[in-house]
Amino acid sequence: MTGIRATNSFLRRADARCALHGHRLTPQRRQVLVLLLSRGGRDTAYQLLEDMRAVRTNAAPSNIYRALHFLMEQGLVRRVATTSTFMACGDVVGQHEVFMVCKRCGSVSVVHDEALRRTLEGAARTAHFVVDGQETEIRGLCESCSGAG
Ligand SMILES: [Zn+2]
Missing domain, CATH: 1.10.10.10 (Winged helix-like DNA-binding domain superfamily/Winged helix DNA-binding domain)
Incomplete structure (x- = not known):
């Protein structure tokens, strides 16, 4: 941006x-x-x-x-x-966001995944856990750092 x-x-x-x-x-x-x-x-x-x-x-x-x-x-x-x-991150409100954080360069890619949100909500309900937050963060290597780009 x-x-x-x-x-x-x-x-x-x-x-x-x-x-x-x-x-x-x-x-x-x-x-x-x-x-x-x-x-x-x-x-x-x-x-x-x-x-x-x-x-x-x-x-x-x-x-x-x-x-x-x-x-x-x-x-x-x-x-x-x-x-x-x-x-x-102003485009989307109220959607679950997955932050893919590159552990080498620190870049963050944002993915919106409705199926994942439902799965997490279901898992939280089963555990009688009240979710406070709309993000999941996963770590790894971005396309250019993994050499795939
Ligand atoms: Zn990277």
Whole structure:
């Protein structure tokens, strides 16, 4: 996800999504989202803080985490636990997502799989387990790192 047009189109969708839920993409939340998008849509909170400090020298970690938390609540950003990164992911809400995380280059591919979601829900019901989260992460090698590309 690069380029001004892609960023602007993401921000328009983000504005619309926030408005739909009665929230607002404040300048600070928007800035964190823009920084994330300018990093190719995925980065660590630490790197985002560094980037933010290049613009606003007094930016604190809590500014970043609060903004990321809000963006995650809006479904605009996901946390990838395996790599401790945050990922702009605004297209789909309420669908189970499988993150395929490359353990060599750290790239993340997102796959939506309805059959897998149903299977996991069934397994959770059987175990009387209440699922809180919409992602599954699996690790391995991406196409280029595995030499297949
Ligand atoms: Zn890779």
